[in-house]
Amino acid sequence: MNRINKHRNILDFTLSSLLRRKRKNTALVLVYILVVFGLASVLFSTQALKREACSILQRSPEVVIQRLVAGRHELIPTSYIDKIKDVRGVQTVKRRLWGYYYDPTVGANYTLMVPDDPAVAEGTIVIGKGVARTLRAEKGDLLPFKANDGFFVSLEVGDIISSDSELVSSDLVLMNEGDFRQITGVPAGYFTDMVLSVRNVKELPTIAEKIRRLAPDTRPIVKDDILRTYETIFDWRGGILLVILAGAIMAFIIFAWDKASGLSSEERKEIGILKGIGWETSDVILMKFWEGTVISLSSFLLGCVFAYIHIFYASSALFEPVLKGWAVLYPKFRLIPYIDPLQLATLFFLTVIPYTVATIIPSWRAATVDPDSVMRL
Amino acid sequence: MIQVMDVRKVFNAGRPNEFVAMNKVSLSIPRHEVTVLKGPSGSGKTTLLGILGCMARPTSGRIMLAEREITSLPERFLTEIRRTTFGFVFQQFNLIKGITVIENVILPAYPTGENPAILKKRAMELLSLFNLSGKADSKIEWLSGGEAQRTSIARALMNDPEVIIADEPTANLDSRLSKEFMEIVSGLKEQEKTIIIASHDPIVYDSPIVDRVVEMRDGKIISGI
Amino acid sequence: MSARKSDIFILFIALNLSAFLFFFLDALSMQADTQKKLSEERAMIEKLGLTDLCLFTDARYMRHPSMADLNTPFQDHPTSIEHFPSGTLAEPPRHLRLR
Numbered sequence: 229m230n231r232i233n234k235h236r237n238i239l240d241f242t243l244s245s246l247l248r249r250k251r252k253n254t255a256l257v258l259v260y261i262l263v264v265f266g267l268a269s270v271l272f273s274t275q276a277l278k279r280e281a282c283s284i285l286q287r288s289p290e291v292v293i294q295r296l297v298a299g300r301h302e303l304i305p306t307s308y309i310d311k312i313k314d315v316r317g318v319q320t321v322k323r324r325l326w327g328y329y330y331d332p333t334v335g336a337n338y339t340l341m342v343p344d345d346p347a348v349a350e351g352t353i354v355i356g357k358g359v360a361r362t363l364r365a366e367k368g369d370l371l372p373f374k375a376n377d378g379f380f381v382s383l384e385v386g387d388i389i390s391s392d393s394e395l396v397s398s399d400l401v402l403m404n405e406g407d408f409r410q411i412t413g414v415p416a417g418y419f420t421d422m423v424l425s426v427r428n429v430k431e432l433p434t435i436a437e438k439i440r441r442l443a444p445d446t447r448p449i450v451k452d453d454i455l456r457t458y459e460t461i462f463d464w465r466g467g468i469l470l471v472i473l474a475g476a477i478m479a480f481i482i483f484a485w486d487k488a489s490g491l492s493s494e495e496r497k498e499i500g501i502l503k504g505i506g507w508e509t510s511d512v513i514l515m516k517f518w519e520g521t522v523i524s525l526s527s528f529l530l531g532c533v534f535a536y537i538h539i540f541y542a543s544s545a546l547f548e549p550v551l552k553g554w555a556v557l558y559p560k561f562r563l564i565p566y567i568d569p570l571q572l573a574t575l576f577f578l579t580v581i582p583y584t585v586a587t588i589i590p591s592w593r594a595a596t597v598d599p600d601s602v603m604r605l
Numbered sequence: 606m607i608q609v610m611d612v613r614k615v616f617n618a619g620r621p622n623e624f625v626a627m628n629k630v631s632l633s634i635p636r637h638e639v640t641v642l643k644g645p646s647g648s649g650k651t652t653l654l655g656i657l658g659c660m661a662r663p664t665s666g667r668i669m670l671a672e673r674e675i676t677s678l679p680e681r682f683l684t685e686i687r688r689t690t691f692g693f694v695f696q697q698f699n700l701i702k703g704i705t706v707i708e709n710v711i712l713p714a715y716p717t718g719e720n721p722a723i724l725k726k727r728a729m730e731l732l733s734l735f736n737l738s739g740k741a742d743s744k745i746e747w748l749s750g751g752e753a754q755r756t757s758i759a760r761a762l763m764n765d766p767e768v769i770i771a772d773e774p775t776a777n778l779d780s781r782l783s784k785e786f787m788e789i790v791s792g793l794k795e796q797e798k799t800i801i802i803a804s805h806d807p808i809v810y811d812s813p814i815v816d817r818v819v820e821m822r823d824g825k826i827i828s829g830i
Numbered sequence: 831m832s833a834r835k836s837d838i839f840i841l842f843i844a845l846n847l848s849a850f851l852f853f854f855l856d857a858l859s860m861q862a863d864t865q866k867k868l869s870e871e872r873a874m875i876e877k878l879g880l881t882d883l884c885l886f887t888d889a890r891y892m893r894h895p896s897m898a899d900l901n902t903p904f905q906d907h908p909t910s911i912e913h914f915p916s917g918t919l920a921e922p923p924r925h926l927r928l929r
Contacts, residue, residue, distance in 0.1 A: 234718030236836045241708070241715055243835035248703030281883055284868060287875040294897065301899040324879055328890055337887045339894075343878055358884070392870035398884040399893070421897075423879045449896060449925065454881050457896040457923035501699045502712070504660070505760065506688035508681065511716040522839065529846035536853055553916040555888040564864050565857040599687075600661030721834065 235518075238511065242518040257527055260483060264531025264579055265538070267476040270469060271571050272539040273547065274462035276563040280395070281458035285451075289423035291432070292324075292449040293439065303418040308443055312422065315438050317431045323419040325405060327412045329373065336362050336556040338401045342408045350404040352386035358398030358557045360388045376413030383407060391560065398559035468550070480578060484586035487520070496594045503599035512595035513588060520587030524580040531579075532572070540565045606768065606799050607634040607657055612666030614652050614824075626652040627663075628824040634801060639794055641810045642803040643829075644821035650803040651772055653821070657801060658770045659687040688713065692761030694771040698753050700745045706756050707732065707741040713763045731759040735789070751782045758789060768799045775806045783808045790814060886916035895923050 246253050293312065295304045306323070313321040325342035338359055348354055355365065365371060365385055372380045389397045409416065426435055436448045462469060491499075499512055538546060543562055552558045614627040627649045634640050634657065642650040655661040656668065659675065667676045675686065692713075700709050710728040732738050735755040740748065748756065754774070761769055769790075775783035783806060790800055791814045802809055810818050819829035857864075874880060886892035891899075892914060 230718035232718075233720060234716055236834070237715040237718070237721060237724075239836035239839065240721075240834055241704075241712065243839060244704045244708055245701075247835075277883075277885075280868075280871075284871045284875055285881075285883075287872045288881050289879045292881060292897070294899070296899060299899060301897075322879065328893070337890075337893065339884070341878055356884070358887075389874070390870060392867045393874040395883055395885075396871050396880050397874050399887050400878075400884075402878075449881075453923065453925035454896040456925070458883070460924060461895070498701060501701060504693060504695070504699065505713040506684065506764065507713075507716055508684045526842065529843065533846055533849045536850075540853070540857075551885070551916070553886065553888050553914060555886060555916070557887045559884050562867075564867070565853065565860075598661055600655040 235514070238515050239518050239522075242515050242522060245515075246519065246522060253523065256483070257523060259479075260523065260527035260579075261531045261534070263476050263479045264527055264575070265534050266472065268532045268535035268575060269538050269544070269547065270472055271575060272535055272567060273544050273563065274469070275568045275571060276539070276566040278458060278461060279566050280564050281461070282455055284396070285455055285458060288451055288454050290426050290429065290451050291424040291436070292454075293422040293424065293443070293446050294449060295421070295443075295446045297445065302445075303414060304421060304446070306417050306419065308446070309422065311442050312424070312439055315435060315442065317426050317428065317435045319425045319427050322423050324421050324423055325408055325414070325419045327408075327414065327420060329401065329411065331363075332374075334362050334556055336399075338399050338557070340401050340403060340408055340412065342405045343402050348402050348404050349386065350406055351383060352404070353383045353407075354387045354389060354400075354402040355385055356389045356397045356400040357391040357394050358559050359401060360385075361560075362557050373407075373411045375411045377410075381407060381411055394559045395561045398561075399557050477578070480582055484582040487583065488586035488590055490590045491594055495591075499591065499594045500597060500599070500601055503595070503597060509595045512591065516588045516591040516595075517584060520584030521580065524583040528576060528579040532575075536565075536567075539563060606636040606671060608632070608669040609653075609656060609663070610667045610669075612653075612656060612663040612668070614649075614656065614661070615664045618664065626824055627656070629666075630824070630826055632657075632819065632826065634799065635816075636799050637794070637797050638816040639790060639800045639802070639814055641815050641818045642801070642821060643805060643810045643818050645805060647823075648821040649824040650821050652824075654770055654772055654801065654803045658691045658693060658768070659683055660693075688717075688764055690766055691768050691770055692764065692766040694754075694757050694761050694769065694774050696773040696776050698757040698777075700753060700757055700760070702745055705742050705744055706737060706748070709745060709756060710760045710763055713760060717764075728759070728763065731762055732756075735759050750778055751785065754778060754782065754786065755789070766798075768801065769793060771800070771802045771804075773804055773806075774802065775804065775809055780808065787812045787814065886914075888916055889914040892916045896925075898923065 293304070293308075295302045295308075304323075309321050309323060312318065322344065327340050329338045329340050330336075331338060336359075342348075353371065355371075359365065363369075363371065365388075367385050367388060369385045370382045371385060372382050375381050383403065389400065389402075403411075408414070414420070424435075426432060432450055436450070439446065439448060502512055502515075503509075538544065540563060543560070544551070548558070609630060609632050612627060612630045613625070616624045616626055630649070630653060632653070642653060644650050652661070656663055659668075659670070663676070667674065669675070670686065670690070675683065678686070701712065707725070707728050710731060711724050714724050714727075729738065729741065732741055735758065737752060737755055737759065740752060740756075745753065745756070758769075771790075775786055778786065787809065790802070790812075793800060794814060802815075804810060809815070817829060820827050881896050882894045884893065
C-alpha cells in the first residue's frame with residue numbers, strides 16, 4: 229500500500245508539474261500522438277491487408293503458365309494445352325481468358341474476364357462493385373465497349389458482384405467468350421494464360437521443369453510466388469513506407485533529444501529544492517520517470533486508439549488519396565481487424581522507452597546533488 | 606540535541622580556489638531552545654546550518670544527533686533522518702512555482718507513501734494554524750510575502766520534525782512581518798521544538814525568546830558558546 | 831479538490847486499455863460477417879482462378895503484380911523511372927527479380 233501511495237503521490241506532483249507548462253506540453257503531446265497515429269495507421273493497415281491477402285490467396289491456382297515473347301507477356305495458342313495436360317502429375321489444365329480494358333469516358337481501367345463455368349450469357353456482363361460505382365451503373369443498364377476493330381459493342385449488365393468480395397472483384401467485368409474476343413481482339417485459338425492443378429504439391433519443381441522443357445517460351449508462376457508477392461507488399465524497405473518510417477524515427481529522436489539535452493536552470497533549481505525538503509535521489513528519479521512515461525505512454529495509447537479507429541472503422545479514410553494514386557476505380561472494403569503483437573510491441577518500445585530514458589538521464593546528475601546547495605540558491 | 610565537534614568544511618579542496626568555510630568549529634545545540642547564529646555574510650553560518658541540518662557533510666570532524674553519531678552514515682539513512690528530524694525554512698522561501706499552496710506544503714511528505722488523505726488533512730491543519738486555509742488552492746505566485754513565508758514554515762512542519770532550521774528568514778521581509786515571524790517561532794518553542802536560526806537581523810537576535818546567540822566570523826565561532 | 835490528478839491519469843489509461851478491449855470484443859462479434867466476407871472472396875478466387883487483389887487499378891503491373899512480366903514495370907526501357915504513384919507503395923514481386 230505504501231509503495232502504491234508513494235507512486236501515486238509522486239505521480240500527483242509530476243502531473244501538477246507538467247500542467248504548469250500547459251501549452252508546451254499539450255503541443256508536445258499532440259505532435260507525439262500525430263506521429264504515433266501515422267505510424268500505427270500504416271502498421272495496422274499493411275499488416276491487416278497482408279494477412280487477409282495471404283489467407284484468401286491460398287485458394288489461388290497452384291500454377292499459372294504464362295508465355296513470354298521478348299520478355300513480354302504473350303498470348304498462348306490452344307495447342308499448348310495438349311502439350312501440358314499430359315505431363316505426369318498434372319491434374320487439370322484450364323485456359324484463362326482475361327485482359328485489360330481502358331474506358332476513356334471515366335479514365336478507368338477494368339479487368340475483363342471470361343469465366344467458363346458457368347459462362348456468362350452472350351450480350352451480358354457481370355460487373356464488379358467498383359465498376360458499377362464508377363459508371364453509376366445498375367442491373368439492366370447497357371454499357372458500350374469500344375472493340376479492337378473500332379466498333380462499339382453494347383453489353384447489358386446482368387448482375388453486380390457482391391461488395392463482400394470487392395477486394396478481389398471490384399474492377400472485374402465478366403463476359404462471354406465471343407464478346408471478349410470481339411472487344412479485345414484476341415483471336416480464336418489463343419488465350420491469355422493457363423492454370424494447372426497438380427496432384428502432389430511436392431512434385432511442383434519437377435513438373436515445372438518438365439513444362440519448361442516442353443514449352444520453353446513459357447514460365448510458371450506458382451502459388452508460393454503469388455503469396456510471397458503479397459507478403460512483401462507494402463514492405464518497410466521500399467518507397468513511401470520507408471520515408472514514413474524514417475520520418476517517424478526522426479520525430480522520436482527529436483523529442484528525446486530535446487529532453488536529453490539537459491535541464492534548464494529552473495528545473496535544476498527545483499530538483500535542488502526537492503532534495504532540500506527531504507526527497508531522496510531515487511524519489512527524484514522516480515518523478516522524472518513518471519514525467520517521461522506520462523507524456524509518451526499517453527501519446528502511444530491515444531495514437532494507437534485513433535489509428536485503430538481510422539483503419540478499421542473509418543476504412544483508412546486518410547490514406548485513400550495515397551492508395552488511390554492515379555486510379556479512378558478504387559475498391560471499397562473494410563479491412564478485417566488484425567494487429568500484429570510483435571510490431572505493436574516494437575512501436576511501444578520506440579515510442580515510450582527512448583523518451584522516458586531521455587527524461588531521466590540528464591536529471592540523474594542534478595538529482596545526486598548535495599541538498600546543501602539549495603541553501604545557496 | 607545536536608553536537609558538532611572540531612568540524613571543518615573546505616570547498617574545492619586542493620584546487621586553486623580552495624575555500625575554508627568553517628575551521629574547527631565545536632558547538633552544542635540544546636533541545637527546546639532557540640539558538641541564533643549571528644554574523645556577516647561569509648562568516649560560515651549558512652555552512653554551519655547545513656551541517657547541523659544534515660544537509661552537508663563536514664570535511665573533518667564529528668556530528669552527534671541525540672547522542673548518536675551520524676558523521677559517516679550512508680546517504681540513504683541520512684536522508685531519512687533529515688526528513689523526519691528537520692524542517693527547513695529557506696531565505697528565498699524556495700517554494701515550487703506553478704503548483705498550489707497545499708501541494709507545496711504536502712511536498713516533503715510525498716515520498717513517504719503515507720495515505721494521501723491523511724497527508725492532506727495534516728496539511729490543512731497546518732495551514733489553518735497559519736491562517737492560510739483560504740489560500741490552500743491558490744497558486745504560489747499569488748501569495749504576498751508574508752503568506753509565502755508562512756507557507757514555507759508550514760511546509761517545514763509537514764513531517765512534524767523536532768528541529769526547525771531557518772536561514773535568514775527575515776532577509777526579504779519588512780519589520781512587521783519580521784516581528785510576526787518571531788511570534789511564530791515563539792509558538793513553535795512552546796510546542797517544544799528546537800529552533801536554529803541564522804540571521805544578521807537585530808529583530809531576530811535581539812528578540813527576548815532567543816535563548817542563545819552564537820557569533821561567527823571568518824568560519825570561526827567568536828562568542829556565545 | 832475533488833479527484834486527484836493521479837487518479838484521473840490512471841482512469842485515462844484504463845479508458846484507453848478498455849478501448850482496446852472493446853475493439854477486440856467488437857472484432858470478435860463481427861466474426862460472422864468476417865467469415866462471410868472471407869468465404870465470398872475465396873469463392874471468387876477459386877471460381878475465376880484469380881491471382882491478385884484489386885488494389886491498384888492505375889497500372890497493369892500494379893493490378894496484377896504477381897502476373898507482371900519483366901517489361902511492364904520498366905515500361906519501354908530498363909532505366910525508365912516509375913511514374914505511377916502506386917508503384918511507390920509496392921515493390922516488384924520477388925519472383926520477377928530473382929529470375
